[in-house]
Amino acid sequence: MTFAERMLRIDRRIIFLVIGLCTLIPLLYPVGLAIKISPEVRSVYDYIESLPEGSVFLLSLDFDPASKPELYPQAVALLHHAFKKNLRVIGMTLWLPGTGMASEVVTRVARVEGKVNGKDFVFLGWSPGGSSVIINMGQDLYKAFPTDYNNQPTKDLDVLKDVQSLRDVTYVISLAAGSTGIETWYVFGKDKYKFELGGGCTGVIAPGLYPLLRSGQINGLIGGLRGAAEYEVLIGKKGRAVAGMDAQSATHFAIILLVILCNTFYLLIRTPRDKAAPGQH
Amino acid sequence: MSAEPKVLSAERGSMNGGTCHWSLKFHCSGLSTQYSALFVLLLFMPLTVHAETPLAPPQQLQVFDTPNDSGGGLTIVWAPAPHDGPDVRYVVMLGAAPATADTPPTLTGMTVVGDFPSNSHYVRGAKTAWWTQSAPTTFHQFDIKNGKGQRLKDGKPYVVSVSAMKGAESMMAGPLPAVPEPNWFNWNQINNLAIVVIFGLVVLGSIQAAKRREIFLRRIPGLDAVDEAIGRATELGKPILYLTGAGDMSEPSTVAAAVILGRVAKRVAAYETDLLVPHRDPIVMAVCQEITKQSYLEAGKPDVFKEDSNFFITTDQFSYTAAVDGIMLRKKPAANFFMGSYFAESLLLTETGASTGAIQIAGTDSDHQLPFFVTTCDYTLIGEELYAASAYLSREPVQLGTLRGQDIGKACILCALGLGTILATASVLFHLDVSFVLDLVKDLK
Amino acid sequence: MTLLRRQLPLLITFITGILFAAQYYVPHPSSELMLTSVSKWLQIIGGFALILGVTSLFHIHAVKIRRKEPGWGYSFILYISMLGTIVIGLWHGGKETVDGVATAFGWIYSYMMVPLQGTMFAILAFFIASAAYRSFRARSREAAVLLIAAVIVMMGRVPLGEYLIPVSGDISQWILNVLNASVRRAILIGISLGAVALSLKIIFGVERAYLGGGKE
């Protein structure tokens, strides 16, 4: 067996090791490769930048743990930005399985930024009904969420002062992993209660949301881990997503390199007999 | 048409004996958003007819129940006017009809449900087919639908008015009454039904034809390999693994996978090789047990049939995958079949199978998973080939005829694509309206 | 009796098939109601079917344990984890959280189901690489085309690729939006003809293999 043949039949566990290391090392020691900022992510950032202090910002974390890798870093970056701008932050979710995780991320980032629950931010939790929750919130926020996630009556909270319904919210962002999310917020919320709406989503559903962006139904879109990385760059707080993008670049190039290598070896050993052999189809 | 629309045209006179053509002048500018309150106010203002302005009330106004819907909708159509343009607006108002028929409808309590520039909202823009349009395509059309805080009750009479507004000026037609009702047939979808009927006849016809004469079938490499794979498993004394996918019994691809299982099982029975069929859906499992049993019977080997060859693991996607991967690693089947519909688990299954050196044959209609099957399996039945497989394996006239029917269907679609493109291009080049043909192949709701 | 055995299932398929095909064309709320209630019915029937599935699972592993087949200990673990989950789940009424506090059932979900599921899913990252290495070989023209398209799109998706070959982002967008869309469309059309033909045959009783009856 020649060297090329041996390389073509390389134990696939070596490939696994390469991929594992290409992911792990950049996560532990991020390089921070330059990331091109796309206009759709920038417009979310610019809008939050333009908001005056004390504006009401609602973040709806509409995803479950399965989509955590992509949407959690987006939530972290957005929350950091909102708290830095001293916005009044309302967190909530339309996805029951994501409630615990959503509550965790909001309180954690708030603690890092030195914000006080009830005064600077509130996490409302989950309420049954999907789209009708949005309608209820549009009519009366205190009827939709009489208490927050910690069972505090919402009426008494400082952060919700002068907020009666969704009409008093300036900016809403839905981080969505599926169909209950950005579209729902647009159809049942923005259309009627006239707040500005932005979105964040997993890479898989992003192509389907671009029409909404083009028609101006949402003012910006953060797509997948890539979008989260761009946002981290914008707020100057390189975190998991940027490190993740390094890992992405590393693994992609590892795979491309592997493909090039295997083709080189393949061409080296290719005999005329093989040339005549048909491909799979 | 399913329900004759209840039409009351403004031209034919409305309830109070004449159309209300009002021209109003107002001098306050900040009121433009508060139409409903405004119009109540205006009722008490002196009305003057404005002659020199070209603004005219909407002509030939019709209000009727929206046809082909599930109720809760009213449609309003009216003729285009010479003044239509970006600076003239149409305002549609809706209110409850008066309790008795003799009372003339008033504008009190009416709310604005539509407000748009007068060069928009045409019949041709509405998503309906030409055969269901209730007015010429140049007419204006506005649909009042349920939702957005609006609730129309079926069977309850309403009144609707339309005003043309230019700056502070306004001309109104109506109000006209109409009753929203649900309908029993959606005529927009008659083309869909026609396709079902025609395609059904084509398939049944070609099945009849196939019973009379032989039908040619091109080679499908993956299916030639089925025998080879079973033969190899027998030689090695190793089992055969057959998966029916993630779908339940109501999905055609699962049914196709189950039918192919029958053909494969028959050959497996003849060779007396072991067959393993792990399942994710209990109903599919039960059906496949029946099918396998029947195949062993037909092969004359009912004694080697094992009820346990079809077994259930779990409904959960990834624990099922983990378990099947475990089976592949421990029992080392010589051939793996992946038929039916798949999701992300496809690559987890086929890569593990490839590492054990099994011959792998896949067939799926899940287009998003095809790349992974094509790259990791020895043979892949792409999309429709899955449905062709049972015909190929059985060579029964019924199956062959169906395939022939599908080919005729594809030929018709190719013709429709070609003809449609030519017509669409011609419509741009020569400014023709070709919707009378193109609507036939549109998916209208 | 045999007539009943053979013809009754076919008759039921025919009636339900025609009824639910026709449902699509009827916009009336009652047709919508029929659809929603029958989807509930199917869920109920699916619940009964789960009994079949669990019986099969129990049986397979009971045999393993009884015969002390190699690895029968794992079957035992499977039993315990299944029964444990059922008991805890029913104790908490099938709720992962009560008043915002996670229950033991919720704990099983978050600390067992989610990581197990996530890790099985993540193994794809390794497999996609090894699959690429094994099969992206320019064996033929088709294979070469496949490999080039894959490499271009991979380049176009990450910062480093866009940095090295700036045009790769645009090319991959074009491939995905135009070429990929056209193929998907053709595949979908083909599949749907096959699916409609199969469904028609089932309704009219021409295809009856799914009943296991064969040519009875």
Next chain:
Amino acid sequence: MSFEMIFGAWVAAGLTLFILTFLYQDNPLFKLAEHLYVGVSVGYAIVKTYDTVVIRLIYEPMVTQGDWSLLIPLAIGALMLTRYVPKAAWMSRIAFAFVVGIGSGLAIPRVISSYILKQIEDTVRPLVSLAADGGATFTYDLLNPASNLNAIVLLIGVVSVLFYFFFSIEHTGPGRAVARTGIIFLMIAFGAAFGYTVMARMSLLIGRLTDLIDYAKPQYGWATYWLAALTIATLIALRWRHKETEPPA
């Protein structure tokens, strides 16, 4: 941090590592995680089925709202269980017939609507566009999916791939060329979809690894480190024992 969170982190990190050992080879740790996973998932499905089907779909509507029409699906479901009684086993076919019949009926018009008519509608496009002056023009911007050039490419793709799926005619002569074009289109699409998916799959691994990195923190008692050491030690021990017991080749 509460005890159940720390304990949870240990369990989650351990199970994650056990599943990952599958990449090395089949081993008792993976088998343990696999069987645990199957058991938990079946248990979870049973609990959820009990909650949604028995309580919400059967008990509540029947007892509290008196919706006795639900006896029909109950009866059909019960028919499925006749499989355990050999004499009455044929009755289970009635249940299959019901499920398959509904599925087939539902499929036909919906498939035609969204996969045939909708796809044709989107493919049939004019090959020239209307210019600003009312005349015709040809747009060839490749990046705009709606340009005329792309409309032509799209049409060629759809037609050639569809032609590849003809079964009852031989792919010879000009037909062969069309079918070959179709195959090339298929391969480009598969390659592109493969390449596109790589990113999403890598995100999943990144997600798992960030969790493991989190669990390696002191507040979780360095769970990842301890468990990784344990896992690797077990694998080495197993390998060693395997060598001992295996007769020399």
